[in-house]
Amino acid sequence: MKYTVRALLGATALCSAAALAHAETLTIATVNNGDMIRMQGLTDDFTAKTGHTVEWVTLEENVLRQRVTTDISTNGGAFDIMTIGMYETPIWGANGWLVPLDDLSEEYNVADILPAMAGGLSYDGTLYAAPFYGESSMIMYRTDLMEKAGLEMPTAPTWSFIREAAAAMTDRDADINGICLRGKAGWGEGGAFITAMGNSFGAQWFDMDWNATFDGEAWANTLNFFKGMMDESGPAGYATNGFNENLSLFQQGKCGMWIDATVAASFVTNPNDSTVADSVGFALAPDNGLGKRSNWLWAWALAIPAGSQKTDAAKQFIEWATSTSYIELVAANEGWANVPPGARVSLYENPNYKDVPFAQMTLDSILSADPLNATVNEAPYVGVQFAAIPEFAGIATDVSQEFSAAYAGQQTVEEALAKAQALTNDAMEAAGYR
Amino acid sequence: MARTVTTRQKALNTTLAWAIGLLIFFPILWTILTSFKTEGQAISDPPIFLFFDWTLENYAIVQERSDYLRFLTNSVIIAVGSTLLGIVVAVPAAWSMAFVPSKRTKDILMWMLSTKMLPAVGVLYPIYLLFIKLGLLDNRWGLVVVLMLINLPIIVWMLYTYFKEIPGEILEAARMDGATLREEILYILTPMAVPGIASTILLNVILAWNEAFWTLNLTAAKAAPLTAFIASYSSPEGLFYAKLSAASTMAIAPILIMGWFSQKQLVRGLTFGAVK
Secondary structure, eight states: OHHHHHHHHHHHHHHHHHHHHHOOEEEEEEEOOHHHHHHHHTHHHHHHHHOOEEEEEEEOHHHHHHHHHHHHHTTOOOOSEEEEOTTHHHHHHHHTOBOOOOOOOTTTOGGGBOHHHHHHTEETTEEOSEEEEEEEEEEEEEHHHHHHTTOOOOSSOBHHHHHHHHHHHOBGGGTBEEEEOOOOSSTTTHHHHHHHHHHHTTOOSBOTTSOBOTTSHHHHHHHHHHHHHHHHHSOTTGGGOOHHHHHHHHHTTOEEEEEEEGGGHHHHTOTTTOTTGGGEEEEEOOBOSSSOBSOOEEEEEEEOBTTOSOHHHHHHHHHHHTSHHHHHHHHHHHOGGGSOOSSBHHHHHOHHHHTSTTHHHHHHHHHTOOTTSOSSSOOSSOOSSSOOSTTHHHHHHHHHHHHHHHHTTSSOHHHHHHHHHHHHHHHHHHTTOO | OOOOOOHHHHHHHHHHHHHHHHHHHHHHHHHHHHTTSOHHHHTOSSOOOSOSOOOOHHHHHHHHHSOHHHHHHHHHHHHHHHHHHHHHHHHHHHHHHHHSOOTTHHHHHHHHHHGGGSOGGGGHHHHHHHHHHHTOTTOHHHHHHHHHHHHHHHHHHHHHHHHHTSOHHHHHHHHHTTOOHHHIIIIIIHHHTHHHHHHHHHHHHHHHHHOOHHHHHSOSSSSOOHHHHHHTTOOSSSOOHHHHHHHHHHHHHHHHHHHHHTHHHHHHHHHTTTOO
């Protein structure tokens, strides 16, 4: 008996040692968004289940992009998991910089990922990043101000209605701006908005020969409409407003309408931060009768760089963080309104989530964005608010600076478009596309 | 002949000096005040200056989310280590330039300074690849060396300026008494240049403490200093100003306190030799 107990104790010790030997420490680079911070707080659950520990590197979005791009392009191996978006994933996947996620477990149920998200995070049919949360853009508006203006917001409005409603809701004496939109320079800020808006006006970045198309009527219409509406009904200094500035204005009751990321819905309806939480309505982003709406599609996703030495543990983490059981864990701890949205079909079938006021509109917005077919006319690129080519981020940042200068009145719309046309064509020629 | 300064002029000068001082300090003061506001108060329009419900909530959140002490330790090691290493390298260099100058000494000094004008991002990839090869990524000692190299021109220039003020005859006398080169630098030159070396150390600790480009790009989780700590509180989606202000206040507090207590040495060091 004594020997049996000893043998059992010895076996237990060996098993523990073996488990410890396989326990890894993962280094994960991520952005400082609410959902990511929540995930960091719940990491103990992952450690308890797998024995792996996690070290977080949280950075501001632009810093993170530069940091992870440097590391992955040099095969540095500083990170085991990176938080990246829909723009980087297909490009990095094509370069062989990411580990394909083609062997995730059956319980994970890859088929449950929203098709739009899975498509945007794949290259050549292979998934390279798992969506942590997905978003589109939609209209958030003040129901009380809309009523006061004697108007009713359609579920799927047109741009002309939005301009009319914005003018009617504007009350400069009461410091209420009819509409707040992004004008800030940066491809992911004002650049993303105007590109998505351009889609609904029939504009696109490139024709099928990769020539810039800023000299066409569609872009002139887009920019003139945007600037005209914002000058009439937008806040002062809108040329420098991005997501956070507009969020702040809306939460303080200074915007009648705000068209931006669907993820903002949980912020503007949170009574702790928003003074207008109980009077917010939602609608699809506007269109212009051309068959394309002006909403974008984005996902923050988790991917494994090819330089990581801990791919098995990294895959375990990705399966944990993007699973349905993680969503349930968040719901149990923080409520259904705070679960990461826009990634899984099953979330929108969950009766608990259907009670969240913005859930259906978020799903409808995501479903109405098609990264493979985002423009009215045929385009040679994939992406709604971006073109998934490596050169886009640099070019679009320069172009959006020209547009912001036009919004601020430092140059005319025509001058901005002419400069955008020239610099885009120069860059595309230098990159060998033209 | 001494110029007479009227009381009115004195009062005017004092007021002007205080106004400029407060203007320069205002961003820091605003950061500190914002750190005690709620996120809603931090973005309120018009801005709230003093009359709000002061809260320590942001500090509690930052403490809970981040391992501040680890970031602080890394900052101290990187800033102090790179400065001391820089002094060890720069003292002999500045000695040779000040006391045994060659025909090209001035050119070398100018060339050293010109390296400060190179945009850091231009050499990011070569240094990153070098760090991968040497296994120095996310390593404090790797950063000590890089920051030492970056600040070396300033250290050499400052020490060179101080050493030029010391009469060469004293060193010659030491040599005639049989002092070796090491003894001459260690026991004669260095004690005489202590005020200059101290202010050089102080200034370079501040420069290294605030350096963000290399400390963000060459670290991940283990060696990240307070610059990475601050960067982790900026967000593209969501309100973060109050928490970011709390993190910034915690990051600048040590260097602010150090600067306050050593301001006399700093001012003296920076104006040394300026008015002869």
